[in-house]
Amino acid sequence: MNPLLKSILSTEFGFAILRVMTPLLFPALGVAISALAGATNIALEGIMIVSACAGVLVSAFTHSLVLSLFAGLAAGIALAALLGYFHLKLRADIFLAAIALNLFAAGISIVFLFLFTGDKGSTSSLKSQLFPAVDIPLLQNVPVLGPIFSGHNILTYASIVSVFLYWLITFKTPLGLRIRAVGQNPDAAQSVGINVNRTRMYALLLSGFFGSLGGLYLCMGYVSWFARDISAGRGFIAIAAATLGGNLPLGTFLSSLLFGAVNALANYLAPLKVPSEFIQMTPYLATAVALAIYAAQAMRKRRRKVREGAPEGTP
Amino acid sequence: MEKFVLKYFNLIRTIIAILIGLVISVCLIYLVSKDPGFSLKQFLLGPFLSRGRFSNMIESLSPILFCGLAIAVAFQARQFNVGAEGSLFLGAAVGTAFAVSTRMPIFLHIPLVLLVAGVVGAAWNYIPGLLKARWNASELVSSLMMNYVAYFLGLYLINFHFRDKAAGYLVSLQLPQTAWLQQFIPDTRMHWGIVLSLVFAVLVWFFLYHSTTGYEVRMTGYNEKFARFGGIRVSRIVILSQVILGLIAGIGGMTEVMGIHHRFNWQISPGYGWDGVIVAIIGRNHPLLIVAASLFLAYMRVGGQVLTLMSDVPAEMVTVIQSVIILLITAEAFLSRWRYGITVREAARKVAAR
Numbered sequence: 292m293n294p295l296l297k298s299i300l301s302t303e304f305g306f307a308i309l310r311v312m313t314p315l316l317f318p319a320l321g322v323a324i325s326a327l328a329g330a331t332n333i334a335l336e337g338i339m340i341v342s343a344c345a346g347v348l349v350s351a352f353t354h355s356l357v358l359s360l361f362a363g364l365a366a367g368i369a370l371a372a373l374l375g376y377f378h379l380k381l382r383a384d385i386f387l388a389a390i391a392l393n394l395f396a397a398g399i400s401i402v403f404l405f406l407f408t409g410d411k412g413s414t415s416s417l418k419s420q421l422f423p424a425v426d427i428p429l430l431q432n433v434p435v436l437g438p439i440f441s442g443h444n445i446l447t448y449a450s451i452v453s454v455f456l457y458w459l460i461t462f463k464t465p466l467g468l469r470i471r472a473v474g475q476n477p478d479a480a481q482s483v484g485i486n487v488n489r490t491r492m493y494a495l496l497l498s499g500f501f502g503s504l505g506g507l508y509l510c511m512g513y514v515s516w517f518a519r520d521i522s523a524g525r526g527f528i529a530i531a532a533a534t535l536g537g538n539l540p541l542g543t544f545l546s547s548l549l550f551g552a553v554n555a556l557a558n559y560l561a562p563l564k565v566p567s568e569f570i571q572m573t574p575y576l577a578t579a580v581a582l583a584i585y586a587a588q589a590m591r592k593r594r595r596k597v598r599e600g601a602p603e604g605t606p
Numbered sequence: 607m608e609k610f611v612l613k614y615f616n617l618i619r620t621i622i623a624i625l626i627g628l629v630i631s632v633c634l635i636y637l638v639s640k641d642p643g644f645s646l647k648q649f650l651l652g653p654f655l656s657r658g659r660f661s662n663m664i665e666s667l668s669p670i671l672f673c674g675l676a677i678a679v680a681f682q683a684r685q686f687n688v689g690a691e692g693s694l695f696l697g698a699a700v701g702t703a704f705a706v707s708t709r710m711p712i713f714l715h716i717p718l719v720l721l722v723a724g725v726v727g728a729a730w731n732y733i734p735g736l737l738k739a740r741w742n743a744s745e746l747v748s749s750l751m752m753n754y755v756a757y758f759l760g761l762y763l764i765n766f767h768f769r770d771k772a773a774g775y776l777v778s779l780q781l782p783q784t785a786w787l788q789q790f791i792p793d794t795r796m797h798w799g800i801v802l803s804l805v806f807a808v809l810v811w812f813f814l815y816h817s818t819t820g821y822e823v824r825m826t827g828y829n830e831k832f833a834r835f836g837g838i839r840v841s842r843i844v845i846l847s848q849v850i851l852g853l854i855a856g857i858g859g860m861t862e863v864m865g866i867h868h869r870f871n872w873q874i875s876p877g878y879g880w881d882g883v884i885v886a887i888i889g890r891n892h893p894l895l896i897v898a899a900s901l902f903l904a905y906m907r908v909g910g911q912v913l914t915l916m917s918d919v920p921a922e923m924v925t926v927i928q929s930v931i932i933l934l935i936t937a938e939a940f941l942s943r944w945r946y947g948i949t950v951r952e953a954a955r956k957v958a959a960r
Binding site for chain 2: 377390585
C-alpha cells in the first residue's frame with residue numbers, strides 16, 4: 292500500500308487530528324462568542340500568548356498546576372478585558388485595538404520572560420509542568436477507537452466539553468440570548484433594556500476564557516515550554532474556523548476539526564516532498580468561499596424583506 | 607493657545623500618545639535593565655551613532671512605507687482590508703518569477719517587473735473588494751484568509767518552480783542584474799526603491815487630496831450613506847480602494863526583493879503588511895504623515911535591534927511601546943474630555959465677546 296495512504300489510515304493520524312485541533316478549537320470558540328455579540332475579537336492570538344506565558348512562568352516557579360491554570364486564565368481574560376475597555380469605553384475600533392493588543396502580547400510576554408529567566412527566546416531553561424494525559428476506561432481497550440480517542444491531554448477533552456459549554460451558554464442562558472440579540476441588532480436590544488456594552492464585555496471576557504485555555508494547552512500540553520511566536524497564527528486561523536462554522540457550536544467544532552485534519556495532513560506530507568501548500572491553503576480558501584456564500588445569502592434575505600415591505604434594518 | 611490646541615488636536619493627541627509610549631519604554635528599561643542609563647542611551651540614540659545603523663534605518667523604510675500608504679488608501683475609504691501582507695508576498699513571488707524568467711534591458715525590466723508585482727497584488731485584493739461591494743462580506747476576514755492563500759501560493763511558486771537548488775537554503779534563483787534596484791549611496795543598501803516609496807507617498811497624497819476619485823474615497827470613508835446620496839458610486843470606490851491597496855503593496859514587496867536581497871528569500875511572511883497597519887494608524891491615514899510614522903517605526907526597530915545587541919533589554923520592548931501608542935491613538939475617547947472642555951470654553955468666550 293502507498294506509504295502515505297497507510298499513515299493516513301492509521302490510528303495515529305486520527306489521534307494527531309484531535310491533538311492539532313485542540314489549540315484551534317479553543318480560540319475558535321472565543322472568536323465565535325464575541326462575533327455572536329457583534330464585537331468580533333481578533334485578539335485571540337494575543338490572548339493565547341499571554342496565557343501561555345503566564346501559565347508556564349507560574350508553573351515553573353510554583354510547581355502547581357492549579358495555580359498556573361488560574362494564572363493563565365487571569366492573564367488571558369485580563370487582555371480580553373483590556374480590549375473591551377478600549378473598544379467599549381474609549382471607543383477604539385475593535386479591529387485596530389485588537390491588532391495593537393496582539394502586538395502588545397507578543398512584546399510583553401518576551402519582556403516578562405526575560406525579567407524572570409534572563410532568556411530572550413524561550414523558557415526551555417524552565418521546567419514547566421504538563422496537564423496530564425487521560426486514558427478513558429473501557430474506551431481505551433476498544434480497537435481503532437481507543438487509540439484515536441483515548442490517552443489525550445485533559446485539555447483536549449476540555450475543548451470538546453467547551454463546545455457543549457458554548458452551546459449551553461449561548462442557547463440556554465439569558466446571557467446567551469442577550470449576546471445573540473446584541474449581535475443581531477444592538478439598537479433593538481437596547482430598546483428592550485439590554486445593556487449593549489455590558490453584554491459585549493461579558494462576551495469578550497468569555498472569549499478570553501476560551502482563548503486562555505487554548506494558550507495553556509499550547510505550552511503545557513502540546514509542548515512543555517513557552518517560546519516567542521508559540522501560537523504561530525492559530526489565533527487568526529481561529530477566526531477562519533469560527534467564520535466557516537457560522538459561529539455556531541457544532542459548526543465551529545467541525546470546522547476546527549477540518550483545520551486540524553488539514554494541518555495534520557500537511558505535517559504528514561512535509562517529508563514526502565509533495566507540495567503540501569495546496570492542502571494547507573484549502574481551509575482558508577474554503578473559509579473565504581463560505582464567507583462569500585453567507586454574505587450573499589444574508590443580502591438576499593435582506594432584499595426579500597425590503598421587497599415585502601418590512602422596514603430596513605429588521606433582522 | 608487653546609485655539610491652537612483645537613486646530614491641531616489630532617496631531618497633538620498623536621504626539622501625546624507617542625510621548626506616553628516613550629515614558630512607558632523608559633519605565634520598562636528601568637525595570638528590566640541592570641544599567642538603565644546606558645540601555646536608554648543605546649535605544650534612543652543608538653540608531654544615529656553609526657553609519658551602518660543609520661543606513662539600516664533608511665533601508666527598512668521602503669516596505670513599511672509602501673504598505674502604510676497602501677493601507678491608508680483603504681482605511682480612508684473605511685475599508686478594513688488587511689490584505690497588504692498577502693499582496694506583498696504574492697506580488698513579490700510572481701514578480702520574482704517573472705524577473706528570473708525574462709531577459710531585457712534595464713530600463714524595461716525594472717518597470718515591467720514592478721508592474722507585474724503590482725498588478726498581481728491589485729488583482730489579489732480585487733477579490734475582497736468585490737465580495738464587500740457585492741455582498742457586504744467582511745473585508746477584514748476575507749482579506750485575512752486571502753493572505754494565507756497568497757502565502758501558500760507564493761511559497762509553492764518559489765519553492766517548487768523557481769528555487770535555487772545551488773543555494774544551501776530555500777531561496778529563489780537570483781534576479782538578473784537588469785532587475786536590480788541599484789544603491790544610490792555606495793557601500794550601503796539604500797536603494798532606489800526607497801526613493802520610489804517617497805515618490806509614491808507624494809502620489810498617494812495627490813490622489814487622495816487633489817483628485818476627484820480621491821475625494822470620493824475620503825467621502826465614502828466619512829459617511830457612506832451621504833456619499834451615496836451625493837451621487838458617488840460607493841461600490842466602485844469600495845473595490846477601487848482595495849485594488850489600489852494591493853497594487854501599492856505588491857510594488858512595495860517587489861522593491862524589497864529587487865533592492866536588498868536580489869532573491870525571493872521569505873519563507874515566513876515578513877509582516878510588512880501589519881507594519882503598514884501600524885504606520886497608517888500612527889500617521890492617521892495621511893500619506894505625508896505616514897512617511898514620518900514609517901521613519902519613526904524604522905527608528906524604533908533599529909533602536910530595538912541595538913538594544914538586543916548592546917544591552918540586556920529584549921527588542922520586544924519596542925513592540926510593547928508600539929502597541930500602547932496605537933491603542934491610545936485609536937481610542938477616540940482618549941483626551942476627548944480635554945477637547946470638549948476647550949470647545950465649551952471657546953464657545954463661552956465667543957458668546958461673552960458678543
